[in-house]
Amino acid sequence: MASTINPPAGAGTLMSGSHILLECLVREGVDLIFGYPGGVTLPFYDAMYDHQIQHVLVRHEQNAAFAAQGYSRATGKVGVCCATSGPGAMNLVTGLVDAMMDSIPVVAITGQVTSKLIGTDAFQEADTFGITRPATKHNFMVKHVSELPRIIHEAFYIATTGRPGPVLVDIPKDIFQGSTQYQPVDSIHLPGYKLYTEGHTGQIRRAAQMIWEAERPMVYAGGGIIHSHAHNELRELVELADLPCVNTLMGLGALPGNHRNFISMPGMHGSYAANMGMYNTDLIIALGVRFDDRVTGRLNAFAPHAKVIHVDIDPSEISKIRNAELPIVGDAKKVLTKLNKVMRELEPEMRAQKSSARAEWWNTIRGWMEQHPLKPEFSVDEIKPQHLMAEIDSISGGEAIVTTDVGQHQMWAAQLIRYNHPRLWINSGGLGTMGFGLPSAIGAQFACPDKLVFSICGDGGFQMSIPEFATIANHKLPVKIIVMNNGYLGMVRQWQELFYNNRLSEVTLDSFPEAHLLAGAYGFKGKTISKPEKLRPALLEAVNEPGPYFLNVRVTPFENVYPMVPAGGAINEMVLGQPQPVAVAS
């Protein structure tokens, strides 16, 4: 392994496992790996030393997985992360489960102790293969260096096809070091991995009929639209039949946020109009969604009058939660292309049939939107968190990438910032992981160097990822780190206020670092603001700064997110506004 010359790639060349791995990654179009080296990955990092693939050294392996996700979520390409055996691999796990929940294609390469030592409780040994089995779509352990090309290409194939997801490849140190005649793989053969992408033609025709026949249809579109690049087809469907459309948290940007048919997000913190629409609809056109409990609320009170058309590439999502009257297993883009064609064929005879009912439905929805719009709140003394989001929205104009963690800031950012394209809104949806926003912004900024990237965090999640300030400073990434600082774990406090008698248990976050000192310690600018009139100038200063910028925004401490469907509640029974703010007992 002393050689640092990259051997020429090609069939029959004697190559080390490390070089074969790099060669396979190049073949897969990988140009960037987020990782952290360690004992057993030494041979791989040695091979990487003078290789064309760029490696970004994060400061914690968990953030390598999040950064790979940010890269993937911003582009649709596979994000690659790498960690050493034992603790390194274990630190990836949260990021893998997060990618699994949101169906993000990530390939994780982990080192493993030398084959002979496996099972002996060797130094830095962990059963990565066993532990990541339920954390990934599929995982591999490489037993022989000759298997490496097949496994790497299978890993990428599985990660990107069907319902995307994370795949982990565990590679013992001796496999990196071993060498073999490199035989490039020319086909993938996974007999048990069956993909159903086309959609049943007869079912698609029936779906078109049902859509034209519905009086109160509602499109419920989610992350699947974004994964399958089906946003144009979605827009076409929505426009051609003038359908109201809600986008889930994972689907924001699938239909542009400024589109007139876009009703906003449904669910626990969805808008009044979106939830009333979902409650009263007679036909749910579910596209790449999974009827998450945060969307449906109490299941028997969810869309009680509706039939369901459910399009999903994963057969196990169909009728998992809500029975689908019309299931279509297929890729959203392919199915929607066909559906739109049939919709047009049927249009001349069917368009007029329900036009008055449909006009009335739109009037009702517009009424709900006017009655209780999602609108920011302002105060003269304090910065309301909604005010912060409204200013970011105004600066972004629906064009900036926004990453978040989980919690109040995430919900306000979802409600109040528009996303006019897919892949702008990057958040931890399914798993709801704190600390996700900052590292995923790093990945997104690497993927889109010219885009404006806001990493919006709460003061809780932010403190879980502070080490990545070093990565940001290292690469002078112009990420705009905005902390919505209310001094609390806001969402947990909101629940304690509402459901636990206002007994605020362990949710106060004191001792937040001085922003300018913290950022300054890493060599970039930072600032704290707390006055509403300072907000816009400060955000503009951040955006105009060529490098990274850390803006700590002190917001109203006791603001809560509304509307709110309490857990287990019915979606048409939202709590629309703040009762009275309650002060903490001193």
Place this chain on the structure above:
Amino acid sequence: MRVVGVLAARNYNVESLTVARTLDDTLSRMTIVVDVEHKVRAQVVKQLNKLVNVLQAADLTEERSVAREMVLLRVRAEMSNRTAILKEAEIFQARVVDSSVEGFAIECTGDPEKLDEFIDLMRSYGEIEVTRSGLVAVTLEPKKLRLATPVPMGAAEEEEQERVLSK
């Protein structure tokens, strides 16, 4: 490991699981008995089919199929009731596989309910130790295994390219 993991993670109650290799010794066949509500059955099969190295999972609950289980049990037998035990074994078409002064080891095959009865009966003769195999089943309707065909390398990426370009 993957199969058991998926079933456990989805909170399905596994009653038995048997596994052995097939005619093709790179493949195994499993018979799994899962105790779930009627409407969850389809979901169990879908979840198993999602596993990359499961070739095909099928639900035999309502299919024409034969299911059998084997029990191996040791019964402590007094000299006085050895003949009676052998008679009972014969009724159940069970086979004595070992005989000693302490008692018998007996093998019996059948459907699980029949085995329950056999075990109860043997218990009435004295101390027993029981090993059950779990159910194995075979469908009586010939099924063609549907498998994915090889995909040329780069096919997925080309399609992905097309998608991105068609934006």
